[in-house]
Amino acid sequence: MNMDQLKRQAAARALEEVRDGMQLGLGTGSTAKHFVELLGERVQAGLKVIGVPTSEATRLDAERCGVKLTTLDEIDHLDLTVDGADEIDPDFNLIKGGGGALLREKIVAAASDRMIVIADDSKWVPTLGRFPLPIEVIPFGLGATRRAIEKAFAECGVSGQMAVRKAKGGDKDGHVFVTDGGHWILDAQLGRIVDPPGLAKALSSIPGVVEHGLFIGLASSAVLAGGEGIRVIERRKPKGD
Numbered sequence: 001m002n003m004d005q006l007k008r009q010a011a012a013r014a015l016e017e018v019r020d021g022m023q024l025g026l027g028t029g030s031t032a033k034h035f036v037e038l039l040g041e042r043v044q045a046g047l048k049v050i051g052v053p054t055s056e057a058t059r060l061d062a063e064r065c066g067v068k069l070t071t072l073d074e075i076d077h078l079d080l081t082v083d084g085a086d087e088i089d090p091d092f093n094l095i096k097g098g099g100g101a102l103l104r105e106k107i108v109a110a111a112s113d114r115m116i117v118i119a120d121d122s123k124w125v126p127t128l129g130r131f132p133l134p135i136e137v138i139p140f141g142l143g144a145t146r147r148a149i150e151k152a153f154a155e156c157g158v159s160g161q162m163a164v165r166k167a168k169g170g171d172k173d174g175h176v177f178v179t180d181g182g183h184w185i186l187d188a189q190l191g192r193i194v195d196p197p198g199l200a201k202a203l204s205s206i207p208g209v210v211e212h213g214l215f216i217g218l219a220s221s222a223v224l225a226g227g228e229g230i231r232v233i234e235r236r237k238p239k240g241d
């Protein structure tokens, strides 16, 4: 089974948690895209749900699949969010934002009673950090923001190169990648993040940092698809702890 088939399997397993009438957060990325497509098939067969997309790309996918959409201005909470991740550690800390959607993804996950992370099992790691940590920043004053981030890294016992993300493919190839919110992303190669909650807190306090890709205390369970089948792992602590 190839990687894409594993991602689809994880998405199909998460779909089993969806019930009629649910308000859903719809994640972004290649794994979440499978979930939206499979959800669309269920909707065509009569399932009634409403979704909040975490990116313009997901909004377009959901519309194409016939999934009814709303916003967090129109509804006050979500029952369940299903989203991918770039890395997941055994404490259910995540790195997200490989596709640049971390800001909306975090707003949606935080508004949701439960978040199921779907992934192929290569994303399950003992320690976060091999995947570059995305940090969404305001272009104004970038030099000052970078210096403040480097200081936060040093205080949290990590270090590594940071680079402004460039767009890949199409007309925008090689230009700075711009998020749905109009911001830029710094990708930080940290290798090993010893204290994800501590680093998350330090980054959140920096003016100029809009959001970062460390998701702490948001995921409730993980559906991991691998060569030997599917593993569903539940987080022991309740959401928010």
Ligand SMILES: O=C[C@H](O)[C@H](O)[C@H](O)COP(=O)(O)O
Pocket (backbone or CB within 6 Å): 027, 028, 029, 030, 031, 032, 083, 084, 085, 086, 095, 096, 097, 098, 099, 100, 101, 102, 105
């Ligand atoms: O910004 C993108 C998201 O955080 C994605 O959910 C994450 O990068 C995982 O994407 P994929 O399922 O394509 O590996």
